[in-house]
Every structure is written in C-alpha cells, then in structure tokens.
Amino acid sequence: MKTAWTRRSFIATAVTLALGSALPALAADPIKIGLVTALSGQSARAGEAITRGLTIAIDELNASGGVLGRSFELVRRDDEATPAKGVIAARELVFKEKVAVLFGGLDTPVSLAIVPIMNQAKVPFMGPWAAGTPITKNGANPNYVFRVSAVDEIVDKAMLQYAQKNFGTKKPGLILINNPWGASNEKGLRAAMAAKQVTPAGIEKFESNDIDVVPQLTRLKQGGADTLFMAANVGPSAQVVKSLDRMGWQVPIVSHWGPAGGRFTELAGPNAKNVHFVQTYSFFGNQRPVGAKVMKMLMAKYPDIKGPDDVTPAVGVANAYDAMHLVALAIKNAGSTDGSKIREGFYKIGTYAGLIKTYDKPFSPAVHDAITENDYVWTQFIDNKILPVGMVK
Amino acid sequence: MLVVSAIITGLGLGSMYGLLALGFHVTYAVSATVNFAQGSSMMLGAVFAYSFAVRLGWPVPLAAAMALALCALYGILVEFIAVRPFARRGSNAWLMATVALGIVVDNAVLFTFGKEPRGFNMPWATGSFTVFGIGISPLQLAIPAAGIALAAALHFYSRRTRGGKAMLAVVQNPDAARLMGINVPRVISGAFALSTVFAGAAGILIAPLFNVHSDMGTVFGLKAFAVAILGGITSAWGVMIAGVVFGVVEALITALLGSTYTQILSFALVIVVLAAMPNGLFGRAEVKKV
Numbered sequence: 001m002k003t004a005w006t007r008r009s010f011i012a013t014a015v016t017l018a019l020g021s022a023l024p025a026l027a028a029d030p031i032k033i034g035l036v037t038a039l040s041g042q043s044a045r046a047g048e049a050i051t052r053g054l055t056i057a058i059d060e061l062n063a064s065g066g067v068l069g070r071s072f073e074l075v076r077r078d079d080e081a082t083p084a085k086g087v088i089a090a091r092e093l094v095f096k097e098k099v100a101v102l103f104g105g106l107d108t109p110v111s112l113a114i115v116p117i118m119n120q121a122k123v124p125f126m127g128p129w130a131a132g133t134p135i136t137k138n139g140a141n142p143n144y145v146f147r148v149s150a151v152d153e154i155v156d157k158a159m160l161q162y163a164q165k166n167f168g169t170k171k172p173g174l175i176l177i178n179n180p181w182g183a184s185n186e187k188g189l190r191a192a193m194a195a196k197q198v199t200p201a202g203i204e205k206f207e208s209n210d211i212d213v214v215p216q217l218t219r220l221k222q223g224g225a226d227t228l229f230m231a232a233n234v235g236p237s238a239q240v241v242k243s244l245d246r247m248g249w250q251v252p253i254v255s256h257w258g259p260a261g262g263r264f265t266e267l268a269g270p271n272a273k274n275v276h277f278v279q280t281y282s283f284f285g286n287q288r289p290v291g292a293k294v295m296k297m298l299m300a301k302y303p304d305i306k307g308p309d310d311v312t313p314a315v316g317v318a319n320a321y322d323a324m325h326l327v328a329l330a331i332k333n334a335g336s337t338d339g340s341k342i343r344e345g346f347y348k349i350g351t352y353a354g355l356i357k358t359y360d361k362p363f364s365p366a367v368h369d370a371i372t373e374n375d376y377v378w379t380q381f382i383d384n385k386i387l388p389v390g391m392v393k
Numbered sequence: 394m395l396v397v398s399a400i401i402t403g404l405g406l407g408s409m410y411g412l413l414a415l416g417f418h419v420t421y422a423v424s425a426t427v428n429f430a431q432g433s434s435m436m437l438g439a440v441f442a443y444s445f446a447v448r449l450g451w452p453v454p455l456a457a458a459m460a461l462a463l464c465a466l467y468g469i470l471v472e473f474i475a476v477r478p479f480a481r482r483g484s485n486a487w488l489m490a491t492v493a494l495g496i497v498v499d500n501a502v503l504f505t506f507g508k509e510p511r512g513f514n515m516p517w518a519t520g521s522f523t524v525f526g527i528g529i530s531p532l533q534l535a536i537p538a539a540g541i542a543l544a545a546a547l548h549f550y551s552r553r554t555r556g557g558k559a560m561l562a563v564v565q566n567p568d569a570a571r572l573m574g575i576n577v578p579r580v581i582s583g584a585f586a587l588s589t590v591f592a593g594a595a596g597i598l599i600a601p602l603f604n605v606h607s608d609m610g611t612v613f614g615l616k617a618f619a620v621a622i623l624g625g626i627t628s629a630w631g632v633m634i635a636g637v638v639f640g641v642v643e644a645l646i647t648a649l650l651g652s653t654y655t656q657i658l659s660f661a662l663v664i665v666v667l668a669a670m671p672n673g674l675f676g677r678a679e680v681k682k683v
Binding site: 178202204205206207209211212214215216218219222234235238239242245246247248262263266267268269 | 394395398399402405406509510511512514521523527528529530533599602603604606608609611612613644647648651652653
C-alpha cells in the first residue's frame with residue numbers, strides 16, 4: 001500500500017512538472033475570470049447555472065482565439081450564501097489569483113459586502129443575478145460595479161407597467177415579505193406608483209413563517225385592490241396563493257422573481273399558475289439564432305441537458321452568458337487587463353447581439369445596468385416549468 | 394367578515410401554540426424543566442410524517458403514528474442528554490443545553506432533508522367551503538378540534554390512568570413518590586416524550602397548510618413559550634386557552650390594524666398581562682416551603 005502511494009505521487013509530481021514547464025510554451029497566460037457564488041446548499045443550482053452560462057461563453061470565446069491573444073480561464077469559489085465567506089473568497093480571487101474581472105452570485109447581501117472591496121481594488125465586478133438596487137448604485141466614484149440582471153427598482157416599474165397593460169390595474173395591493181428585500185421593493189413600488197399617480201389599496205407585510213396570510217389579504221381586498229403586487233421568496237409566495245384559495249379571491253398577481261427559486265407548483269398547488277413573475281430570459285418558445293446556438297452548445301457540453309426543461313434556473317445561464325461576452329468586449333476595448341482600463345472599456349461597448357437582447361451602448365458612467373424594464377420576460381409556472389405567460393393556455 | 398375570518402385564522406393558529414405550550418406545561422409540572430427547543434420537535438413531526446407519507450408512500454395514518462413514535466423517542470433523548478445530567482446537579486444549564494440540541498437537530502435536518510421547502514399536499518387538506526361568504530379549509534376546523542381533543546386526552550390520562558396518577562404524584566412531591574415505589578426518572582422521561590409528541594402532532598397538523606422545512610418550528614416555539622407563560626405554565630387548560638387567545642388576538646391585530654403592528658402589539662400585550670398577573674392568566678403562585 002505504501003509503495004503504491006509513493007509511486008503514484010511520484011508519477012503525479014513528474015506529470016505536473018512536465019506540464020508546468022510545457023504550458024508557457026503553448027500560450028500566453030490566460031485571463032482569469034473569477035466567480036464568487038453559492039455552489040453548495042439550497043442555492044447550489046443557481047451557482048451551477050451561472051457557472052454553465054460563463055463556461056459556454058468562455059468556450060465560445062476561446063474557440064475564436066480569445067481576446068488580446070489570450071484565452072479565458074474561470075476560477076470559482078463558494079460563498080455558501082454568506083457575506084463573510086464571500087468577502088474572503090473575493091479577496092483571494094482579486095489579490096492572490098489576480099482575476100481581471102470578478103463575477104458575483106445570487107445573494108444581494110453577499111454582493112453588497114463585496115462591492116467596497118472591488119471599488120477599492122479597482123477591479124471590475126459583474127453581477128449576473130443579485131437584483132438589489134444599491135449593488136450598482138453604490139455611490140462610489142469611480143464605480144467598478146456592472147450588472148446584467150434584473151434590478152429591484154426597475155423590476156418594480158416593470159411590474160406596474162405590466163399590470164396596467166395586461167390587467168388594467170388602477171388600485172394595486174402590495175403584499176411583501178417583511179425583510180430588507182421586501183423593504184427595498186416597497187420603496188421601489190412606491191416610487192413607481194407615485195410616478196404614475198397610482199394610489200395603492202394598501203401595503204401589507206408578512207413573515208416568512210406565516211401560515212395564514214388571510215388577514216392581510218382581506219385588508220387589501222376590502223381596500224379595493226384590483227391586482228396584487230408580490231415580493232417574497234418561493235415558500236412565503238406559496239402561502240399567499242394558498243390563502244387566496246381559501247378566501248376564494250381570484251385576483252391577478254404580478255410578482256418579482258421569488259417564485260422561480262423553488263418548487264412553486266408543489267408548494268402553492270394548482271393556482272400557482274396565476275402568478276405572473278418576471279424573468280430575464282426563457283429558453284422556451286421561438287428562439288432567435290443566438291438562443292438556438294446557446295441551447296445547442298449547452299446540450300453538447302452537459303449531457304443532463306436534453307432541452308429547455310433542463311436549463312434551470314434559465315436566468316442564471318442567460319445573464320452569465322451575456323455578461324461574459326460583454327466583459328470580453330470591455331477587455332478588448334481596454335486593450336489590457338488593467339481594471340481601470342476595463343472599466344472604461346465597458347463604456348465603449350457599441351452594439352452586441354446577445355442572448356437576452358441586442359445591446360446598444362449598454363453601459364455609460366450613469367448607467368451600470370444593462371437590462372431595462374423593456375427587456376423582461378413575463379412568465380408563469382405550468383406544472384414544474386417556467387414558461388412565458390400565455391404559451392400554454 | 395374581516396373579524397370573523399380573522400377569528401377562524403386565529404383559532405387554528407392558537408390551537409397550534411396551545412399544543413406546543415402544553416408540552417412546556419407537562420415537563421415543567423413534573424420536573425420544573427422544559428425543552429426550550431419545542432419548535433424543533435414540531436418540525437421533526439412534520440419532517441418525519443412528510444418523509445414517510447410522501448417520499449416512502451406510506452398511508453398517512455401510519456406515517457403520522459410512526460412520526461409521533463419517533464418524536465416520543467426524541468423527547469426521551471432530549472431529557473436524557475440535555476436535561477437530566479444538569480438537573481441532577483441542580484444546575485440550570487439544561488436551559489442552554491435544550492436550545493443547543495434544538496439547533497443541532499435543525500441543522501442536521503437542513504443537511505439531510507434539504508434547504509428547499511417541500512409541499513405536504515394531502516387531498517383531504519385542500520379545498521375549502523364557504524360559510525357566510527368566508528372561505529374555510531376543513532383543516533382549519535380540524536386543527537382546533539384536534540388540539541382540544543389532545544388536551545382532553547392529557548386531562549383524562551393524568552386523572553384516570555396509573556401512569557397519569559404517578560405523574561401527578563411526582564408533581565406533588567417527588568421524594569414521597571419515590572418512597573411509594575414510583576420510578577421518578579422514568580416518569581420525567583415519559584413527560585418529555587409526551588411533550589415532544591404534542592409538538593410533533595402540531596407539526597403534522599399544520600404541515601398541509603404550511604410547507605415543510607428545517608426552521609418551520611423556530612418562531613412557533615418562541616411564541617408557544619410566551620403562551621405557556623401567559624397561560625400560567627402550571628395549568629394545562631390555562632396554556633391551551635392562552636394559546637387560542639394569543640392566536641386570535643394576533644390575527645385580529647393584523648386584520649384590524651395591519652401587519653406592521655402584529656408582533657409589536659401581541660408581545661407588548663403579553664408583557665402587560667404578565668405585569669398585572671405575574672403567574673399568568675390561569676397559573677397559581679408557587680409556594681416555596683422553607
């Protein structure tokens with residue numbers, strides 16, 4: 001047993017040394033792209049989706065020769081959805097691994113904790129998921145934080161716009177989770193409603209462990225609510241749907257993307273489909289050429305992907321894919337991997353035909369969010385699939 | 394309509410608080426100790442029942458019975474490792490030990506059951522009927538009924554059975570009970586088992602209305618302790634009634650004043666009541682013999 005280990009470690013060392021000395025001869029050092037996201041626990045699937053989007057984009061970029069004559073390499077770290085772990089991982093990737101750009105994950109608190117480090121280190125930070133408004137609007141000048149994802153305050157505007165257009169909403173009732181995310185959306189929805197001179201029927205909060213939301217919903221009903229605006233994670237969102245069932249109140253529900261985070265149909269029952277919620281992309285339905293190409297690449301790279309059903313959560317894959325291509329363009333414009341130059345490079349991006357949309361000058365010193373309220377896709381759960389609204393009657 | 398629907402909501406929730414609080418009462422009466430992690434016991438009931446009924450496909454009554462049996466075992470374990478070693482030395486460290494054990498159990502479930510909340514959808518639990526324009530789920534009526542039935546069963550057990558009488562004897566005077574040949578440690582251990590069975594039953598009853606996940610019991614456990622103190626922890630019917638009152642008041646505050654005030658007012662009310670009645674609504678002052 002002892003002999004085998006010695007022999008194995010000897011071979012391993014020899015191979016490593018041989019490869020190590022051979023690599024510099026093959027190509028210039030790759031450009032490192034960092035990713036700090038949840039790779040374990042409940043959000044592991046989301047972290048994997050971001051990884052897949054980045055990997056597909058990097059493979060594509062490397063196949064066409066990379067940028068500045070260098071290929072890209074992805075370096076991942078798990079933040080376990082906690083800000084402290086995220087900060088440690090971000091420091092390691094920036095100062096030790098010397099990544100050119102760092103990607104964040106899905107948790108707003110983790111991203112918010114990383115933002116000051118990136119602005120201080122002058123290394124661009126790209127958000128492919130977390131939607132908290134202050135991530136990009138962080139008050140720093142110069143600001144190194146960019147995002148290709150939904151943004152709370154823009155989603156809130158889009159919710160009102162969608163409800164008015166599709167349900168003729170005049171008096172919405174707000175049902176929000178009682179935490180900082182709910183508070184952030186209350187602020188955003190209040191601003192969006194004030195801009196359109198809409199007065200809400202009421203604003204109600206509920207706890208994530210509330211079993212019965214009937215009292216809050218009854219207040220909204222008596223206040224004359226004609227639509228519900230909902231911002232809550234998947235479990236509490238399901239409690240709202242079940243409480244509405246008990247009340248026998250059929251009212252349109254327009255929601256932030258909370259329900260997308262889990263088994264919404266299993267938790268909320270058959271009326272889960274009545275909740276219309278925001279997404280940035282759906283691989284279902286007619287795809288533009290980029291969509292078809294990405295789907296084909298995903299199926300070729302990952303054997304578990306047989307079709308759009310298996311690309312979950314789709315927003316993680318789509319946002320990360322587009323964000324990586326925009327990062328590559330920024331590095332190309334910068335002509336170097338210097339953080340300040342890459343930051344300027346983002347502002348010089350012209351037109352790019354991406355997966356979510358064709359981006360036209362997506363970033364400027366005043367705008368660090370590439371996705372606007374017109375880019376969202378409205379979806380609903382049909383069984384266990386997130387489909388664009390109306391695709392299945 | 395607002396008030397009536399709030400009362401129905403409150404009755405269901407309140408019975409849950411009452412059942413959990415009844416668990417606090419049983420162990421406190423017998424041994425002057427409690428399992429502070431009653432919320433975890435409630436969660437275990439729901440997680441076991443879900444695992445047997447949904448994952449293994451067992452019939453619901455069998456799944457529930459098995460879940461309750463495991464809860465009883467868990468109660469015995471709590472007493473054996475987190476209460477007895479400390480209480481024997483006259484230390485109050487069981488307070489922290491039971492909280493710690495609850496955290497360990499919550500995290501063990503998180504690790505094995507998963508972080509994702511799961512839906513425990515039972516055909517008999519879905520659907521609702523309308524009375525005077527108010528939608529009621531049959532489960533909302535079944536929960537208070539089951540709560541009262543279990544409280545009554547406890548009453549019957551302690552008055553009419555040998556085990557129950559032994560329990561009462563231990564409550565009155567543990568030393569005399571021991572001299573009469575009653576195995577006091579076993580009675581205390583049994584009280585903890587009974588306590589976790591009540592909590593487990595609450596978890597199983599509430600699961601179809603809620604969802605099943607590792608921290609589903611945390612807030613419930615806290616509120617139930619408030620209820621136990623409010624009712625006067627020494628009175629079985631007292632804690633059950635206090636549970637129902639707390640649930641109804643909580644729902645009425647939400648319905649009439651808005652959810653912003655629910656936690657502030659309901660807990661402020663607990664403080665006010667306890668300031669006026671230090672032994673709770675139905676408790677008797679403890680007489681300390683010197």
